Amino acid sequence: RRRRHGKGGPPGPPLALPVLGHLHLLEKPLHHSLARLAARYGPVFSLRLGSRDAVVVSSADLARECFTEHDVTFANRPHFPTMALMTYGGKTIGNCAYGPHWRHLRRVATVHLLSARRVSSSMLPTITAELRAMVRRLHRAAAVAGGGVRIELRQRLFELSLSALMETIAQTKMWRGTAVVDDDDAATDMSPETQEFKESLDLLIQFFVAANTWDLLPMLRWLHVLGVKNKIAAAVATRDAFFQRLIERHRLKDDVGEGDKMSMLGVLLSLQKSEPDKYSDDIIMALCFSMFSAGTETTAGATEWAMSLLLNHPEVMKKAQAEIDASVGTSRLLDADDVPRLGYLQGIISETLRLYPVVPLLVPHESTVDCTLGGHHIPSGTMLLVNTYAIHRDPTVWADPTAFRPERFSAADAEGLLLMPFGMGRRRCPGETLALRMLGLVLGTLIQCFDWDTVGGAAGVDMAQGVGLTLPRAVPLEAMCKPRQVMLDVIRKL
Numbered sequence: 050r051r052r053r054h055g056k057g058g059p060p061g062p063p064l065a066l067p068v069l070g071h072l073h074l075l076e077k078p079l080h081h082s083l084a085r086l087a088a089r090y091g092p093v094f095s096l097r098l099g100s101r102d103a104v105v106v107s108s109a110d111l112a113r114e115c116f117t118e119h120d121v122t123f124a125n126r127p128h129f130p131t132m133a134l135m136t137y138g139g140k141t142i143g144n145c146a147y148g149p150h151w152r153h154l155r156r157v158a159t160v161h162l163l164s165a166r167r168v169s170s171s172m173l174p175t176i177t178a179e180l181r182a183m184v185r186r187l188h189r190a191a192a193v194a195g196g197g198v199r200i201e202l203r204q205r206l207f208e209l210s211l212s213a214l215m216e217t218i219a220q221t222k223m224w225r226g227t228a229v230v231d232d233d234d235a236a237t238d239m240s241p242e243t244q245e246f247k248e249s250l251d252l253l254i255q256f257f258v259a260a261n262t263w264d265l266l267p268m269l270r271w272l273h274v275l276g277v278k279n280k281i282a283a284a285v286a287t288r289d290a291f292f293q294r295l296i297e298r299h300r301l302k303d304d305v306g307e308g309d310k311m312s313m314l315g316v317l318l319s320l321q322k323s324e325p326d327k328y329s330d331d332i333i334m335a336l337c338f339s340m341f342s343a344g345t346e347t348t349a350g351a352t353e354w355a356m357s358l359l360l361n362h363p364e365v366m367k368k369a370q371a372e373i374d375a376s377v378g379t380s381r382l383l384d385a386d387d388v389p390r391l392g393y394l395q396g397i398i399s400e401t402l403r404l405y406p407v408v409p410l411l412v413p414h415e416s417t418v419d420c421t422l423g424g425h426h427i428p429s430g431t432m433l434l435v436n437t438y439a440i441h442r443d444p445t446v447w448a449d450p451t452a453f454r455p456e457r458f459s460a461a462d463a464e465g466l467l468l469m470p471f472g473m474g475r476r477r478c479p480g481e482t483l484a485l486r487m488l489g490l491v492l493g494t495l496i497q498c499f500d501w502d503t504v505g506g507a508a509g510v511d512m513a514q515g516v517g518l519t520l521p522r523a524v525p526l527e528a529m530c531k532p533r534q535v536m537l538d539v540i541r542k543l
């Protein structure tokens with residue numbers, strides 16, 4: 050074991066190559082590789098990632114230490130030049146440096162956009178309308194197929210998350226005079242605006258994945274980015290022209306609703322009226338993009354993993370269905386207010402996020418001053434990666450850690466154990482309340498309305514993990530979907 054970071058630094062692998070550092074030791078998915086290195090070098094170890102010094106934390110105790118005792122020290126984010134091209138110069142909430150700009154955006158997000166009150170009174174009704182449109186569409190597809198139908202869930206869940214966020218941010222459907230796209234022949238429930246935005250988001254997500262490597266290897270960045278920089282600039286220009294059009298349309302409209310009925314853009318533009326300097330159009334766009342980039346793939350991915358686990362554990366699916374039938378009944382659809390009462394459903398969500406935390410290494414943090422972590426010296430400017438995937442599967446903490454057992458959250462067993470799919474401390478996810486309510490609503494409704502089965506019969510669902518920003522499945526989830534007989538009357542009336 051060689052100590053990096055000078056005397057007193059954490060252990061780490063010895064062979065750091067010029068330019069690459071330890072990148073040659075890493076394979077994708079990165080959290081697996083880092084978990085293997087942790088087994089060798091311990092719960093805090095150091096790495097040279099291309100041009101950056103990093104420490105990797107893989108135990109609950111050290112993660113707690115990072116985000117309690119050293120929370121301010123690690124509240125910064127590393128500056129990634131390629132990423133900055135897509136994030137308004139590193140000015141979105143998730144990417145920006147710790148300081149006054151971050152504090153301003155974070156306050157706007159938590160107080161004005163994502164507060165528990167706004168989530169309940171404004172966002173959940175919008176999300177419910179989108180979800181019901183999806184249920185109608187699944188029912189129609191099943192009826193055409195004569196009972197049960199094969200469904201590709203990943204795409205549908207992504208579109209649902211994107212549409213739900215677009216409608217809470219900009220109410221594009223309401224502006225067209227209807228709360229939902231009510232066209233049986235349309236290929237999607239997304240509004241034309243959401244479809245347009247999806248194209249530029251799909252492209253940007255690809256660049257985000259590639260930027261991870263470019264930003265660690267400055268040499269590659271110059272070789273590659275010179276080729277794609279124009280493409281990134283074009284995608285960014287398309288995205289911003291789209292946001293600008295949404296802003297202008299909101300400005301022209303007299304009636305953007307009041308209080309909780311206002312869209313996020315409506316709220317931001319009314320703040321702009323009273324304090325134009327603090328709420329420029331650029332800041333509004335950075336806030337909107339913060340929501341879309343952080344809130345879409347995450348919630349869709351977590352729902353996809355939950356459905357995969359349920360398909361492989363039909364007994365858990367049945368138990369969840371029984372809980373919903375007993376608590377909500379079969380004469381109406383589950384709604385957002387039912388979710389807090391459904392303890393078993395919430396156990397399923399916690400257990401899914403434990404096994405498949407969709408942001409497995411959190412977003413990289415960076416230290417601003419020297420500190421001591423787990424007894425090791427960490428210099429300022431060190432990148433911190435916290436491996437929640439490894440922490441959530443630590444056999445010294447969790448009994449039978451790879452088993453899917455939602456019951457562990459109904460017993461006192463899980464009390465005091467650190468589950469941190471949303472991070473911890475001041476950079477913790479501000480969308481947690483929205484995400485959890487949305488996950489409960491979507492998953493609960495899919496379980497209440499339909500019987501689900503695997504497409505491959507006894508072989509079950511392949512749980513292999515792929516490569517991407519948010520712990521994707523290696524292959525998109527497909528499933529057989531059949532409306533439940535006892536719910537048909539309710540579904541037909543939607």
Ligand code: HEM
Pocket residue numbers: 142143144155158339340341343344345347348351406407408411412413470471472473475476477478479480481483484
């Ligand atoms: C299952 C769903 C979600 C999961 C698991 C999740 C998880 C996370 C994690 C792990 C972080 C980084 C924390 C850190 O660096 O320490 C984060 C940051 C963030 N999330 Fe989420 N998230 C989810 C959904 C959402 C939603 C729905 C929104 C908003 C619409 C959102 C907005 C954000 C923002 C703005 C940040 C950056 C916070 C900052 O740097 O100050 N997230 N999220």
